[in-house]
Amino acid sequence: MAEKEISQAVIGRLPRYFRFLGELKDEGVERISSQELSGIMNVTASQIRQDFNNFGGFGQQGYGYNVEYLYQEIGRILGLDKTHHLIIVGAGNLGQALANYMNFERRGFIFTGVFDNNPALYGRKIRGIEVRPMEEVADFVEQNNVDIAVLTIPKNSAEEVAERLVSVGIKAIWNFAHVDLKVPKEVQVENVHLSDSLMKLSYMLERYEKESRETNE
Amino acid sequence: MAEKEISQAVIGRLPRYFRFLGELKDEGVERISSQELSGIMNVTASQIRQDFNNFGGFGQQGYGYNVEYLYQEIGRILGLDKTHHLIIVGAGNLGQALANYMNFERRGFIFTGVFDNNPALYGRKIRGIEVRPMEEVADFVEQNNVDIAVLTIPKNSAEEVAERLVSVGIKAIWNFAHVDLKVPKEVQVENVHLSDSLMKLSYMLERYEKESRETNE
DNA sequence: TAGATTGTTAATCGATTAACAATC
DNA sequence: TAGATTGTTAATCGATTAACAATC
Structure with missing residues (x-):
């Protein structure tokens, strides 16, 4: 039963979800909606829901997501339950x-x-x-x-x-x-x-300086 | 004169172009076509030309790209000519x-x-x-x-x-x-x-093992 | 001139966002 | 039941690939 391939874009976001959920968990937050998480993480609520639904439904309508549960599930998806x-x-x-x-x-x-x-x-x-x-x-x-x-x-x-x-x-x-x-x-x-990675930073620096120069002319 | 914004996808590929061109240069290669580079780098020739043309034309019809020149230009784009x-x-x-x-x-x-x-x-x-x-x-x-x-x-x-x-x-x-x-x-x-990054590796490992299990059943 | 290969426009594909029906 | 919010389908946007006219 071949499951649909998960895109690299989605996979690349999983560790970041995992990190934020871990922090929320440590702060004692019990539940969170895609809307709230969107505010914290600076991504759209729509993307959050789409991302999670690649792996099945972890939430509950009218309630949102249980932080602890979602954290564990993402950890499992990432294989962090294995040694x-x-x-x-x-x-x-x-x-x-x-x-x-x-x-x-x-x-x-x-x-x-x-x-x-x-x-x-x-x-x-x-x-x-x-x-x-x-x-x-x-x-x-x-x-x-x-x-x-x-x-x-x-x-x-x-x-x-x-x-x-x-x-x-x-x-x-x-x-x-x-x-x-x-x-x-x-x-x-x-x-x-x-x-x-350092070259990318260099590019960004260069571009910003270039823009500044042009703006000041 | 606001130039069009370069996408993150393109920027992310520049250092890799730079690395391959540097190696070609060191090997003494003088010119290369998008087709040849495509074979070496495992990306489409079309993407290579599109990427370069975000910054203006570095090539010449019928000839291809001068390796040394292209290398230098990409270095310049990345800001590597600055200290x-x-x-x-x-x-x-x-x-x-x-x-x-x-x-x-x-x-x-x-x-x-x-x-x-x-x-x-x-x-x-x-x-x-x-x-x-x-x-x-x-x-x-x-x-x-x-x-x-x-x-x-x-x-x-x-x-x-x-x-x-x-x-x-x-x-x-x-x-x-x-x-x-x-x-x-x-x-x-x-x-x-x-x-x-390590979590992504963990994910890939997990996914591959899962696929193997399913294939063998 | 003929051949090669770019630069660039058009077509396709995939990812993100928006919308909304389902449901807790 | 009413309100909230998901899961999911549809619309949009952007990135990649294909095609080809321009030109060296």
Whole structure:
């Protein structure tokens, strides 16, 4: 029974709904209408209802949505009720920062191992977990049921390492290397291209300054 | 002379064009047609031409596009020909990682200062630049012509710090805190919500596993 | 000139918004 | 029952793709 494909636009909004609902929940808000949520989140009430209805009806006519319930359901849609074992590949600054910065665990992402091919780092501990050489990754992934790899290595070796991770059984790659990885379609890739993001900011800055100049002429 | 507004969709694709053109340039490729680029980048040739023509004609009929020229023009559109002075606010793991990891300088983003409100960090050097107390930020921004702030602090203080940065003359914020900042519309904000990104990956993983289950039944 | 490929207009597709009947 | 608000269908808007005339 093939369900209808959910658009990227909708998926991209889910984490934001999840965040706002979590905050409302923490504030003790019990119910909310699409209208109210619209005001808080700065999107149309219509879009909110359409988005939720992609996954079935979570609300109740005349009442609205139960915050706690909706929060849980969106969490479930996002797969946050499941547990994933995750390794970080590349123990440089960014890899270390991610290991320490994000409290993955709260959402079911268990930081299980960290790998590098720089012998100087072997044995050094990051958040209590020691850096292992890349050679051990195959056994480790198998033995520890790892399904997600965080790729924080330079772009030139990224493609090769990604291939290796895939061959070893990794199901999803959170890719911080500045390349478009070529992986089999059953492997999920989410890119975080930081320099692209900074360039967008640069564009916006540039455009605003340009507009200002033109307005003042 | 108000130019037509460029859609977010187009802007979002510019950095990727820039990256591919840079690689082609490095490989010594002189000219390329929208058709060829389409094959490499996995987008339609039509979209490529439409995108470029938002900014005027960069190509030549019967010939295609000059790689070097197009690369430069897109760089210019993105504002990468300008120099920006940038500070990092929040000298934790992520702030340090960003300072070290990205070679901002190559694109005209000059890492000028780093601030924190933790006295234990004052004076410690990150990439040769010492951590300063937040109290000094106003004078520093003014004296050093800083226009971009990278916000790598916890979400609870982000709003307050952002306000302060704005009041002090910051024009753009690269926001890694997991909140939607409220700033005047003349201040540009680009969000990097890492946990949102990880949740999207989680969703894709979940969906794929679900599909697999259903197919095998 | 003939061939290639852009720039641009028109057609299609998809996403967002509006409207309203269903129902709590 | 009356009022509120969803779920859902229809209308609109915008983005992508196709087509082709302009032109190098």
